[in-house]
Structures are given as C-alpha cells and as structure tokens.
Amino acid sequence: MQDNREVLLEMKDIVKQYRMGDEVSTVLKGISLTVYRGEFVAVLGPSGSGKSTLMNIIGCLDTPTSGEYFLHGQKIADLSESELAHIRSREIGFIFQSFYLLKDQNALENVELPMIYAGASRRKCRERAKEMLKRVGLEDRMTHMPSQLSGGQQQRVAIARSIVNTPILLLADEPTGALDQATGKQVMEIFHELNEEGRTIIMITHDANIAAHARRIVRILDGNLYEGGETADA
Amino acid sequence: MLNFAMLVQTFEMSIRNIRNNRMRSFLTMLGIIIGVGSVISLISIVGFATRSMLGQFSSMGAGSLQVNIYGTPVKEGLTDNELREISQIDNVLSVSPLITVNTSVVKDKTIYKKISVLGRNEQFFLRNGTIREGRALTIKDMSGNIPVCVIDEDAESVLFPNGNALGSGIRVGGIQYRIVGILHKEANYADDFAFEENRGKEGRVFIPYKNGMLMNGQNTMISAEVYTKDTSRINETVAAIEDYVKGQFNGAKDSFYIMNLSSILNAMDTVTTMMSALLGGIASIALLVGGIGIMNMMLVSVTERTREIGLRKALGAEPIVIQIQFLLESMILSLVGGNIGIVIGELISFIASKIIGVPFTVNIMAILIGFLFSVAVGAVFGWAPANRASKLNPIDALRAE
Incomplete structure (x- = not known):
C-alpha cells in the first residue's frame, strides 16, 4: 500500500541486550516499527515487556545492541554524544511518569530548560516558555515552585516543557501513571489537542484505557512488538 | 551547543543552585574560608611582629653600634676618657x-610625662636627623652647666602647637632650659613605632649629656652609640671595641654587650624568611584541606543530584555543559568563600595590629594570592566531580533514587 505520509521514525530489527555478570538478557528481540508524522501511537505492554527500554532508544537516551534506527531521516547510530543531545533538546519532547521537574526552579524556569540547552537567547526562552504555559492553562502559576503545584499541574508544566522547542516527536512514558482518573483525563485532553495540531505522539503505557485514547496501538510483550488496534488515516 | 547565551544561563543556574542550597553551600565554603583567612591573617601577623621588633632597633643607622654596660660590682659604666679611647x-x-633622664618636661605648669628627656653629645646630631631651625648642641654646650636643649618636631607640636618654639623656655628637671634648635628626623618607618627610649611617643628633648647625668645622679655612662667609618669592616671594629671594654672591666665578658644593627637585621631577615616559608607551608595545607572539602561536597552534590543531571541530559544538555555548570558552581563557591576568608583574615590582622601595637596596613600581595588560590582551588578540586557528573548515563541517572 502506497503511503503518502511522511515517515518520522523507522526502526529495523532493534535488539537490546544487557549483560549482568555472566548472563545476557535480551530485552528487545528484534523490533521493527514505523511511525508517520502526525500519528498518535500507544505502545501497550505490561511491566517487564521492554517498553521503557524501547522508549529510551526512541528518545536517543540509549543505543541498541543491533539494528537500525532512523529519526527524521537521520541514522541515529552515526551521531556523536553532543549531536544526540542536540536532538534531544530540539527534536524530541519528553514527558515522564513522575514529571521530573527541577524542584528548586519555578514553572517558568523549568519550561525554559530545553530552550536553554538548544542555545536560544534569554528573551526567546522567556517568551516561548510563557506561551507554552499559557497553552496548558497555567499562566497564573508561572512563578510557582513544583512543590506548590498539584500533580496534574506539574504534569502540565512537563508537557509545556516538552513542546517548548516545537519538537517533531513527543515521547510520553506513562503520563497519567501518577495522577488520579479525573486529572489523567485532563492530561489526555491536552494530548488530543496537541495531536490535532499535527504533533506526533508516542505514548508508553500499561493501561489499556489510556492506550485507547491513541489512534494506533502497538502491543509489546516480552521484547516483541505486535501491531494491534485500528490505524486511523492521518 | 555552546554559545555565550548558554554560558550566561549556566552561570545563572549555578548561582541559583548555590542559593537554593544555602546550608550545603556554606559547608562547602567553610574549608576555603578558613584556609584563606588563615593565610591572610598569619602573613599579616608575621609582618607586624617583624616590624614591631625592627622598630626597636631602628634608632641606630647602618654602621652604628650600641655599647651597653651591665657593669660589675666595682665598675658601673664607662667614663669620658674611656669613651674618648673608644x-x-x-x-x-x-x-x-x-x-635617658628620669625627669619630666614642665611648661606653663603642665607636666608632660610622655615627652622623653635624653642626654646626648655634639656627635649625635651629626649622625641623626637634620636641624630644621636653630642649631644643634655643640661641644661648647658640653661643660655640664649650660641649660640649652634641642627638641624634635613631635615635641614641638605638643609643647608649642602655635609655633615659636625656638628661643622659648621649658623646665627640665626643675631647671629652666632654652630651646636652641628643632630636630627634623628623615621619614622612615621607624618614626611610626615606639623607640626603645621613646615609649612615650609624644616627642624627645635633647640636653647635653653631662646635664642629664647630673640629674640622674650617675657619674659613668652605661650606654653609648659608636659610629663607624667603613661599614664593611664593622665586624673587626666590634671585636676591637669588645677587647677594649673587656679590658676596662677586668676581663668580665658579660659585663656588657654590643648591638650591631646590620647583623641583627640580617639574622632577623633570615628568621622572617624562614617563618614566612613555614607559615606559607602551613597555610597551603589549610588551603589543601579546604580544596578537599570542596571536592567532597561537590561529589556529594553530584550524587544527590544524579536524577537532576539525568533529566538535564535528557532535555538536551551536552556533557560539556553539565561539566561547566558544576565547575562554575565549585569555582563560585570557592571564590565567595575566598572573599569571606579575606575579610575575616583582614579583621583578625587588624585586631592583631592593635595588640602588637603597630599601624594596621593591608598586604595587597597576600590578598591577591588568597584570591587567586581560591579560584584555582575551586577549579582544580571541582574538576573531578564535574567530570563525573558530565559522564553520567542519562537513563541510569534518571532511575536513581
């Protein structure tokens, strides 16, 4: 089937092994995955299935033992440490389960961080950060410290941080795992909005209900990927 | 990607981190504060103590000797004849x-206890200072009953604040003396300090020596200044004088002693240099300990902030950026600590100068050294922890407690 959509991410036969003493454990056993621009993909799997490892590789935080990974046409394996860092700041937005905000900096300063590492000017950092916080509905909480924000608000700050550099890909690892049902729903709302704007989202989760929010579901079990669930046309 | 904006941001982040963790920052700085503070204060104290000691000897110029008599039961001091032979x-x-005359100066019914009265001959004025007004004492004044005196500028400003000292009269030892000259001493640091004979600090009045001896009730002299022609031959001159005086005291070697300023100065120089080197060594150890303290705390800091480092890397911080951030933090910490140390060190040396009794001066060199050292210590001892931080694996770091 000819696909006119742009390929954002392509993984071919990705294998990841860890050596623990004498033993070698294979966490990913040859994963192949293609994600198109504008998709909202959920990677559904139980704990221990290798989904976190997969996300780390997608996010250029880890390198596979073998296999090829192309992000936006770039062969990741060829890149140096600083080029990888560059990609992480510019092209990928991370959203973690435990939010991972810097505790000693306020919301605005947290959101600015990827822009700082991308080398933007001070003024630009401020402006964009404010914009993004407004976008997630936190304009009156900009100078609050994380300790002064609720779980849902912290996650929203994290989301603002993840999109501040207009990355091509958003990676979310159990984004609602630390939130209650109602707040979780709010967060997924924002995800929907972001996706509607054309952002590509890959979401890792073990919760089928959360996965159902996505337009495409891939299952991961024991280091293997299974395509499952509807693929909506972009 | 490293550019100026990023450096500025990193700098601000470092400052923010330091401020947000006051306790930890303070503990980190403590070693440097103590190290630099002790360097500054110790160097200053040595300097002050040296100068205080030197002040006592500076009444003698180079090439002059001081013969001091303890005496024996049969002979108290030297006679005029003996001085002539010397x-x-x-x-x-x-x-x-x-x-040194045991009496006070009186003028207009006021007793000036802090002005010293000193007996000298005409030779003294040829070798010490210059006469600003009037004349020095001459050989004609030395008969013993001529009541003329020369005062120095310090005494002049105390006794005659409105001027007109020359020709005026003061009472010394109950006798009316006429001032015939004002002595101006060339400025040298010795003027600031207490002379051995001049603890009073308010000035000196010079009268003919025989007058002074009469007032004291002494008929021999127990102290004399000897001026040499060729200072390179001073050692043989000292030996010759020693032989002569020993002879006069019947061979009793410990009935007198001769002070030779240049050899004293040399000895003191050696001692001072050795002491400074020793102190420098000790202070360096203190700084070393301070540096190790910084390294320790930075390592703890890196461990505590492992997750934060992992996050920063995940958000795009290159290793070099992490390294610079932590390096900046340790350098700022040691710089601030160094400054505090300098202030404390100067405070201590100020107190010391008052105790020792010398004017307080600031040793710019020591401050500069302290400053540079603290920057260097921050850089050197912060490097390893910063390096470790930059090499952390983001995923492992994120997973850390």
Missing part, C-alpha cells in the same frame, strides 16, 4: 653617650 679605635668615627 673613639680612637681604628675605623671608629665618633662616639655619643646615650643618657
């Missing part, structure tokens, strides 16, 4: 007795 020893230029 002045005829090879290489001796002249001799001046040193008499």
Whole structure:
C-alpha cells in the first residue's frame, strides 16, 4: 500500500541486550516499527515487556545492541554524544511518569530548560516558555515552585516543557501513571489537542484505557512488538 | 551547543543552585574560608611582629653600634676618657653617650610625662636627623652647666602647637632650659613605632649629656652609640671595641654587650624568611584541606543530584555543559568563600595590629594570592566531580533514587 505520509521514525530489527555478570538478557528481540508524522501511537505492554527500554532508544537516551534506527531521516547510530543531545533538546519532547521537574526552579524556569540547552537567547526562552504555559492553562502559576503545584499541574508544566522547542516527536512514558482518573483525563485532553495540531505522539503505557485514547496501538510483550488496534488515516 | 547565551544561563543556574542550597553551600565554603583567612591573617601577623621588633632597633643607622654596660660590682659604666679611647679605635668615627633622664618636661605648669628627656653629645646630631631651625648642641654646650636643649618636631607640636618654639623656655628637671634648635628626623618607618627610649611617643628633648647625668645622679655612662667609618669592616671594629671594654672591666665578658644593627637585621631577615616559608607551608595545607572539602561536597552534590543531571541530559544538555555548570558552581563557591576568608583574615590582622601595637596596613600581595588560590582551588578540586557528573548515563541517572 502506497503511503503518502511522511515517515518520522523507522526502526529495523532493534535488539537490546544487557549483560549482568555472566548472563545476557535480551530485552528487545528484534523490533521493527514505523511511525508517520502526525500519528498518535500507544505502545501497550505490561511491566517487564521492554517498553521503557524501547522508549529510551526512541528518545536517543540509549543505543541498541543491533539494528537500525532512523529519526527524521537521520541514522541515529552515526551521531556523536553532543549531536544526540542536540536532538534531544530540539527534536524530541519528553514527558515522564513522575514529571521530573527541577524542584528548586519555578514553572517558568523549568519550561525554559530545553530552550536553554538548544542555545536560544534569554528573551526567546522567556517568551516561548510563557506561551507554552499559557497553552496548558497555567499562566497564573508561572512563578510557582513544583512543590506548590498539584500533580496534574506539574504534569502540565512537563508537557509545556516538552513542546517548548516545537519538537517533531513527543515521547510520553506513562503520563497519567501518577495522577488520579479525573486529572489523567485532563492530561489526555491536552494530548488530543496537541495531536490535532499535527504533533506526533508516542505514548508508553500499561493501561489499556489510556492506550485507547491513541489512534494506533502497538502491543509489546516480552521484547516483541505486535501491531494491534485500528490505524486511523492521518 | 555552546554559545555565550548558554554560558550566561549556566552561570545563572549555578548561582541559583548555590542559593537554593544555602546550608550545603556554606559547608562547602567553610574549608576555603578558613584556609584563606588563615593565610591572610598569619602573613599579616608575621609582618607586624617583624616590624614591631625592627622598630626597636631602628634608632641606630647602618654602621652604628650600641655599647651597653651591665657593669660589675666595682665598675658601673664607662667614663669620658674611656669613651674618648673608644673613639680612637681604628675605623671608629665618633662616639655619643646615650643618657635617658628620669625627669619630666614642665611648661606653663603642665607636666608632660610622655615627652622623653635624653642626654646626648655634639656627635649625635651629626649622625641623626637634620636641624630644621636653630642649631644643634655643640661641644661648647658640653661643660655640664649650660641649660640649652634641642627638641624634635613631635615635641614641638605638643609643647608649642602655635609655633615659636625656638628661643622659648621649658623646665627640665626643675631647671629652666632654652630651646636652641628643632630636630627634623628623615621619614622612615621607624618614626611610626615606639623607640626603645621613646615609649612615650609624644616627642624627645635633647640636653647635653653631662646635664642629664647630673640629674640622674650617675657619674659613668652605661650606654653609648659608636659610629663607624667603613661599614664593611664593622665586624673587626666590634671585636676591637669588645677587647677594649673587656679590658676596662677586668676581663668580665658579660659585663656588657654590643648591638650591631646590620647583623641583627640580617639574622632577623633570615628568621622572617624562614617563618614566612613555614607559615606559607602551613597555610597551603589549610588551603589543601579546604580544596578537599570542596571536592567532597561537590561529589556529594553530584550524587544527590544524579536524577537532576539525568533529566538535564535528557532535555538536551551536552556533557560539556553539565561539566561547566558544576565547575562554575565549585569555582563560585570557592571564590565567595575566598572573599569571606579575606575579610575575616583582614579583621583578625587588624585586631592583631592593635595588640602588637603597630599601624594596621593591608598586604595587597597576600590578598591577591588568597584570591587567586581560591579560584584555582575551586577549579582544580571541582574538576573531578564535574567530570563525573558530565559522564553520567542519562537513563541510569534518571532511575536513581
């Protein structure tokens, strides 16, 4: 089937092994995955299935033992440490389960961080950060410290941080795992909005209900990927 | 990606981190504060102590000796004749007795206890200072019953604040003396300090030495200044004088002692240098300990902030950026600590200067050294922890407790 959509991410036969003493454990056993621009993909799997490892590789935080990974046409394996860092700041937005905000900096300063590492000017950092916080509905909480924000608000700050550099890909690892049902729903709302704007989202989760929010579901079990669930046309 | 904006941001982040963790930052700085503070204060104290000691000897110029008599049961001091014989020893230029008179100056019914009254001969004025107004004491004044005196500028400003000292009268030892000259001493650091004879600090009045001896009730002299012609031959001159005086005291070697300023100065120089080196060594150890303290705390800091480092890397911080951030933090910490140390060090040396009794001066060199050292310590001892932080694996770091 000819696909006119742009390929954002392509993984071919990705294998990841860890050596623990004498033993070698294979966490990913040859994963192949293609994600198109504008998709909202959920990677559904139980704990221990290798989904976190997969996300780390997608996010250029880890390198596979073998296999090829192309992000936006770039062969990741060829890149140096600083080029990888560059990609992480510019092209990928991370959203973690435990939010991972810097505790000693306020919301605005947290959101600015990827822009700082991308080398933007001070003024630009401020402006964009404010914009993004407004976008997630936190304009009156900009100078609050994380300790002064609720779980849902912290996650929203994290989301603002993840999109501040207009990355091509958003990676979310159990984004609602630390939130209650109602707040979780709010967060997924924002995800929907972001996706509607054309952002590509890959979401890792073990919760089928959360996965159902996505337009495409891939299952991961024991280091293997299974395509499952509807693929909506972009 | 490293550019100026990023450096500025990193700098601000470092400052923010330091401020957000006051306790930890303070503990980190403590070692440097103590190290630099002790360097500054110790170097200053040595300097002050040296100068205080030197002040006592500086009443003598180079090339002059001081003969001091303890005496024996049969002979208390030297006579006029003996002084004359000393002045005829090879290489001796002249001799001046040193008499400290136990009396006070009185003027207009006011007693000036802090002005010293000193007995001298005419030779003294040829070798010490210049006469600004009037004249010095001459050989004609030395008969013993001529009540003329020379005062120095300090005494002049105390006794005659409105001027007109020359020709005026003051009472010394109950006798009316006429001032015939004002002595101006060339400025040298010795003027600031207490002379051995001049603890009073309010000035000196010079009268003919015989007058002074009469007032004291002494008929021999126990102290005299000997001026030499050729200072390179001073050691043999000292030996010659020693032989002569020993002879006069029947061979009793410990009945007198001779002070030779240049050899004293040399000895003191050596001692001072050694002491400074020793202190420098000790202080360096203190700084070393301070540096190790910084390294320790930075390592703890890196461990505590492992997750934060992992996050920053995940958000795009290159290893070099992490390294610079932590390096900046340790350098800022040691710089601030160094400054505090400098202030404390100067405070201590100020107190010390008052205790020792010398004017307080600031040793710019020591401050500069302290400053540079603290920057260097921050850089050197912060490097390893910063390096470790930059090499952390983001995923492992994120997973850390």
